[in-house]
Amino acid sequence: MNWIPFELHTHTPHSDGRHSLLEMCREAKKLGLGGIALTDHNTVSGMTEAEAAQEETGVAIVPGMEWTTFYGHMLTLGAPYCEWRDLGPEDIHRGIERVHQAGGIVGIAHPYSLGSPICTGCHWEYTIKDWSDIDYIEVWHEVMPSYKNHNVPAWNLWTSLLNEGYRIPATAGRDWHHSGQDDSWSAFTYIGLPEPDDRYSAESVVQAIRRGRSVISMGPMLHVEALAGDARYFIGDIVEDSAGRLSSMRLLIQVQPFAAAERYGDRMQVTKLVVESNIGELADRPWNEQEAGIELYVPLEGIRWLRLKAMGVLLGGWTTIAFTNPIYVNREQKNETEGETE
């Protein structure tokens, strides 16, 4: 598996961004990004510059758009322009269907930003009748996302949906409008792809995001593999134990320092790893960079999802530095199984 850092929320002068696509890709390369998604507000015309920018910088460009509507902002990836202007606050599923029909996926952008008239349509107000229609949620928005107030309810929304049984991935998005002197740090969405060059295939990137094969991080990459029975599972996978035969799984955890780490120096350091799940924290371990990795046995009873969270020091504060999308468990829970066998 190749984990390629992407920036999934960007703008250019084709909407209200202040850097050209080429300028942004040059900056992305400096930051160590392997790809970006171009998500201009309500247009896709910026893609006419994509081939040249990708060729010069090597940064992969995934086509997308930010539906910048009156009732919410919705990111689309892997689809051409899809119509939004005829939809009301109760109609979002009709809009999502259009994106899905066109081969794309949809994600709710910054669901808890302030709305109109402070930021028009920025707060999500569409009625969602079926959360399984939503392909991802931008849980971390803007630079220094773990310190932003509006990301707290987004994190809680995501966690409650996971607890309700929805398998909705989280992403990060800088909402990148200009490549100026701003030295604030953005988070990356590492996307797990079978081959390194798969990042140039929008379809592969979209597919990986849709299935939650991704890790959100200010820098370090979190590797989590689950070994259950004789099978090996990665982030985004579903541990299959529908018969409830397995009692536990083994988790292999590693923290890989960010390749371009020199820009962080000692201002960012992971000091603790937490394994969270639908039944609460499963593990809470101190971490230092000298460690090779952690191995944990986790009982499967009651587990429907688990994710790894890395905490630590970030610019003088103590906060979340990275988190994985879940590994899910598909298993008859014990009391249900008993009911069937009686």
Place this chain on the structure above:
Amino acid sequence: MNELLTIEGTLTPLSSKTHITYQFHIDEPPARLAIEFQYSPKVLEDSEISRPLIMEAIGKYVDPSAADLQKQQWERFTPLQNLLTLSVDDPEGFRGSAHRHPPEQRHTLAVGSASPGFIPGVLPAGIWRITISVHCVVTPACTYRLSVYKGRDAE
């Protein structure tokens, strides 16, 4: 350049979250279309009007635990602004939009080029539509003017 259309109108805050679409016919494919669009005012200067609007938005959108603090700092969110954006559809479908803040805009569409936000290509004869998306009007009145021109060459 031949003028195809000029429209003026006045909006009030009640027009927030509405679209105004002008539909017109082009009989012969032109080499180029130019669109001029302006609206005014851009900014709501009156803090007597801004303050309750900002307070209402904070009450509606911010978690109660943080709302009081945000309300104390309500002036951070001034000045409130009007936002009208333009999009264009040709007889075949979407031809682009300009989602950005400047209240005076000029856009062109031609076979080989187009202004940022718009998609270059042939300009077919038939019914065209220009839509003004009224994201937000906060001033008591907001006037707009939209003009469309067609040209024989890339002048």
